[in-house]
Amino acid sequence: MQDRSITDIGKLEFERNSNLKPYELFTQEPYPNKVCKMLLIEFQKKGERIHFKGIDVQNVNEKNYSKYAYRKGSARGGDITFTTKFGDLDKKLNTLVNTQFPNLIELSETEDADNATFFKGWQHSFIDNYDQIKSELQNTYDNQEKQDKLNSAFTLTIDVDGQRRLLSDFKIVQRLISKNGIEGNYNKYGVVSKAENKICSICHQQKPEVYGFGSPFKYSTVDKTGTVSGFFNQKNNWINYPICETCAIEMELGKNYITKYLTKYFFGKSYFLIPKAVMPNDTESLDNALGLFNEIDYQIKNSESITSNEDFLMEKIGQTNNNLFTLNLLFFEENPTTKAIKIKMMLEEIPPSRFRKLFIEIPKIINNNPLFKDLDYHYKKKQKQDLKFSFRLFKQFFEDSFYEITYKIFMGRKISEKELHERFMKVIRANYIKRANNEGFVEKGDLLIAKCFLLQNYLAELNLIKYEN
Template identity: 30%
Template sequence: MIHALKAMGDYIQTQRDESFLTQIVENPNSNGKYKTVLVILFEKNGDQISYQKIAMEEFSQKKLTKYVYVSGSPRGGDLTPTSKITKLETTYPRIQKPLKKLVDKIVKKDNLTKEETIIAQIYKLFQDEDLNKQIYQELAEISYDDNAILTIALIENGQTNYVGDFNKFTESLLGKYEKAFYFKKSYNKSERNSISKNNTCYICSKKQKKIYGYVGTFSFYTLDKPGFTTGGFNRGEAWKNYPVCSNCARTLDLGRKYLEKNLSSRFCGINYFIIPKTVLSADKEREEMFELLKSLEEKKKLSLQKDNQNSLSRAQDDLFQIMTEFNNYVNFNLMFYEEINSAFRILLYVEHVLPSYMQKIFAVKSEVDKDNIFQKLKSKEGEFALTFTFNTISDFFYINQRNKQNFTKSFLEITNNIFTGKRVSYELLINRFIAHLRDKFVNNQSYWLDNLKALQILKFLDKLDLLNQDREEKNFMPTVDSEYKKDIVNFLEEHNDVLNNNSKKLVFLEGVLAQKLLNIQSNERDGANPFRARLNGLKLNEKLVRRLYTEIINKLEEYDKNYYKQLEQLIADYILESNLSTISNSEISFYFVTGMNQANKFNFKNSEEE
């Protein structure tokens, strides 16, 4: 992971020609409301500096390292002579504060550099009361739309030098930025600095003049508890744990920003990164990594322009499809994480996911999506098809949902097993499915689509051969002596990936029969169906299933509408061939309600039994 970040940082510097300064500067127009830049222009003629004019220019993203805007505290001011104008009377003196701080440091020197002399002269001009008022007045008279940014620049030999062209300002910023790698103000005085000289950097494996101990590109380990450092209770000895040189620390930061911008997305409400890795020899790895990153960028741009029907999540920028477009000389690590109050916490880290395996996952997804049971579904908006994504699974595990028990850990275990080809707990899935469906059932909420999603998950995992369910019971083949029975048996065979034993088929068919009764009862009693209460809130077991069979038939006879004797005969046959003790109560309940939701698949042509 760390070395992959280093490679990304190197890529940014060599391929994109980006400097460490890009890590520090902020975009003053990040909200798109600061489109105007007012530049107080000074000019150098010989050894003299003079005020020239106020120039107005359009904000340019390409000039971020020229403006060098870095916000500071409300009282201390921004860190460079570039500020966003809030009120001119406060912003104008605000841009002079960084000049004063720098001048206060350099005036004590005997010999000033050319740049230091220029900065001192510009500050001196601001101290001229008449000129100060003149500049302020000229600024106040300029009209512009929306908001503006205020900065300074110097014209020398026809060239305009902005704040970022002065090394004194950039060196100061880089120094403060780098200080975070070895200094912690909140620590005890004796532990605030973690720095060593002439030691070997863990990242580049070279001996360096300075080694830092507080490099926290991502907070994979904490120094806030005793025992996490080699020096025991002294956090100042952290450099012994994770020694990083200045250049590598900066490069890792570049890599982190690249990762966050280009290789991150959302997955079922959880943040994740994909981290590519080549499996080539060391001498070719750097070159191939650069080519890989370039290819990933291009493929991501193309994927954003495509329809995301074939995605594994509902996110617009699903990165999983991109992973399939490589050969196995590349593999990917997946990091799922959360950030709370700036604390970085890894939720799941999946290693060595091959493109060929991702291709298999997508192929299975495509096959499951084409299953007839998920096609031509009807809603108020019209006809639709149900497509599988990992959100289909997460919907049963209540990721980041209010007023719901959170099963994120279980969901991530399933995610890990799918991406690593390990068996998924069938029992866990069934328990979650039926708990979710029961909740909807008892609250009279629609649950037919949720039930279909559960079936889709089972089919998806079964085709990947990842379900650890028992299939010891031999399948019974009933006698088919009518078209109606043939339709039922064909349905059971078509879906024998989920209805894979006699007991499941039994409770499924009884669920169909129960729904037929509820439909008749609803028509007879103006929408009321009191028999629903006999289903015990979908908390079913073997005893209830056997009792319900006779109760349903009796009720149908009472209404004189028992059109389902062939179905009842099939159920009776399966009762004789099944051993309900081989499946759990959760399975009984789940396959029963599945039958209820598929009852419309088994309709009679007439209102009488065929």
Template identity: 30%
Template sequence: MDLSAVCDLGKLERKKIKGDTSIMFAENPNENGRYNHVLEIRIDEDFKYEKINLSQFKKSYLDKYLYKKGSTNGADYTPTARITTPEKTLNNKIIKCLKDTILEYEDHKETKILEKILLTIVEDEEIILKDIEKNMNSKENYILTLVYNEKYVGDFQIFRDKIRKKSIASYYLIEKKESIGKKKHCSICKEKKEEVYGNANIFKFYTVDKKGYVAGGFKKLDSWRNFPVCKECAIDLELGKRYLDSNLSFKFQGRDFYLIPKLIYKKDMEKVLKILTRMDSNIDTQYENTEDLVFKRVERLKDYVTFDLLFYEEKNSALNIKLNIQEVLPSRFKKVYNDMSQVNNLFRNSTKFNEKFNLNFSFLNRLFPRKNYNRYFLETVDIIISDKNIDYKFIISYLTKYIIKGFNEEEGKYFYYNTITAYGFLIYLRILGVLFKDRGQMNIMENMYWDIKDYNSKEELFESFFKENMDFFNTPDKKAVFMVGFLAQKLLNIQYAKENRRPFINRLKGLKLNKKDIRRLLPEIQNKLVEYDANYYRDIESITSLYLLQAGENWSISELDIPFYFSLGMNLEKHINLNKKEEKIND
């Protein structure tokens, strides 16, 4: 991960801060949008408890709340806290924070005021707790803070000093001991600094509790050798991460990722961020998936900026990087989506069956369910966005499983949809240039419908079909398997028209077919068509036999491919009009 790009965001945030700089260390207690109510413990100028005041959370009051999370079992940095239970929060967060601050800053000019506030809260604790409970709804989440004589926590200099000092100390303190390197180079800005710190691990990539992460003979206090960061970069890194969390953290099919802009000319950063974060109702309502919306915004930018996509999972406050896609140009995002639109238009305009055809990245979720195949999902996304090469055997194996599932579940309800979507995805990978890269660029076909009236013969029709799909039908065995699938579907159509059932489907072995099965099925289909007095396809049977003959014994097609090509034959049957009167009666 390029942390300097995150620091660039932090530098911009730092420029926005006017006056007291303590606010840049404060956090948003309602970052997740679930803490929308604030309970204020109101104390008057004579240090008498007045009431609990309920107010709505205001983002403009972040400098007033001056919240910063402390340790799980200890107090936060200031007496502003998220409520778990009223009693625990009042005692372990508010009262304890006041006690800790008084002890640590006994000579501060505001310490006496804090002592009197603390005394009031302790004496009136029972009443305060009852008033807190009265103002709470069990279905809502609350923030608890102090207001003394109309002064909020952030109006106290003592808390501003504390949050600044403690925040900087957290960059170098490990178990209350200092991890500092003197006159060393910062790993981010590369400059030699008076001091570099060893615990400025804002993203929690590693932990000094595990030996394998620490250089210097496994001494925790030597962790600055692993990741030396100067004070300025540590602050910018924290501000940059906060900006990412608030503005550039998105969902990609349910997976969290940061979209990190990187520019050669830093002066354009504000312009880029404005485009990425500005809500536009004319654009935003057009897209059902978050990633579609985000990448459409990125498309509007020119190639003077690149983006890193950092996919991550947070566990126990640690950031687990699942995938880091680096330096993607806006033009690449545009191609990724333009090519997908081409495939969607191709299928939607082909037949009445495909009017609602919609290929998007949610297909990968179905192909690679997150529970067992998240790694493959992310690897495929990386290949698509980074313009790498996808292995045909890998992708065809999962597409085939997806098709077979559609065939065998719910009486084949989704068989057609699964097959057409799988083929659409394969075409997409090909025109995008990540499948069969060595074959060069493939031009997308004009339509997915073939009508006999446009050809002189059925042989010409099928040869035209195979030519237009030549990247996937480049050998006689693939053509033969497709044709047997095509004929099998014709027989099933006739059976259903005559008997309202499809008994021949049992001969397809749940689509787990091999070369021997393909050779077996052709004469079986021919015999059944004769039995039904419906053998309208003798010329197609001849074409199929010819392809089988040309294929010989040494097939190039693997057993992974056979169910895929057979299914294409069965389902693209709807896309091929042979214009036979008998067929129209029976189909």
């Protein structure tokens, strides 16, 4: 998949949010698509003294998250803002005292000297009240519902002249977030990777600076020496993947949009659904594609009649009457610790017409076969219904190679007739043995055989069966 596709989405997001302040481009939702319970560590300024006031709780969502100034950090280094997800409390609070406050004070001394004393006083008050803050914070967290605990974070606020001020209300905090957002593209793992007057790999223009750690998704990690080229030197990672500042910002916006709105599931497999306009700079077609996905999501969330979200999404894409955009489907598994994604399969530049054939035209042909009408679905219940095509059926017979069979079908690769029949017989035998031993769920034999015929007919209509001599 070309990262240009991600950049194009980010460019659209930048245009849509042209009124945002620079720091807001780098803020993130702590828990995308969920309501975050934000625990506020409240302070109060009276005269020249700053006092700890207590703990309050606010709901944070996609409409108000930017004012809480959260930005995710690395798995090893933790979040890089005062606002942080709830976790090891001692570790989190010590990071505020020993890292976040010193960074803020250092920057304020050079760029906002008038407020440096104020932030030092805030740090001292935090240290003086450390035990009480920890105790009240933990108690507030413990008194939450289980689901709220899973979506909890905390931050700092301060009352000044009777008005609550969030961290984002301070310009120096805004500056710190922007600075960290840019630096993250070239300064990681204690290594600086950037170069001057080089060609950006995304926009293909010579730029004053290009960075080496600007990859939008962590397809792989370069935190260990020897995992990158460039003479095994991490600082030379810019050679592998040079990205200019503008493209890095647009890619981050694109990544955030994709993660929030275009992360899908295909019968248990996670993937990103990333549109790409066929013609360069055709922002209208790209915008229409994103609008289509938003409309489909709305229909799925508000309909009780949709039996398969996966098939419904694919059918709706297939109903698109033009091929002005193609789709990249990036199937992945995410490491829960490092958040690096392992690519399991890539389907690149699939046009809507291919979805139409796979999920509308061919199913319509095979579903009309009388063989699949009025089938008994249960041993005990006298319930008949039609068997209809769903891609889910392939998972039943290709559980251990679902990526492979999906790739072949989307890309038009032949499937051996012998392998197909072996797959069918393996499931039929296993079902027979379970019935003989009275073990677990057992399907009716004629229903299982009907599924085999349906899938074989589907592949035959697509001309995807490689027959043996």
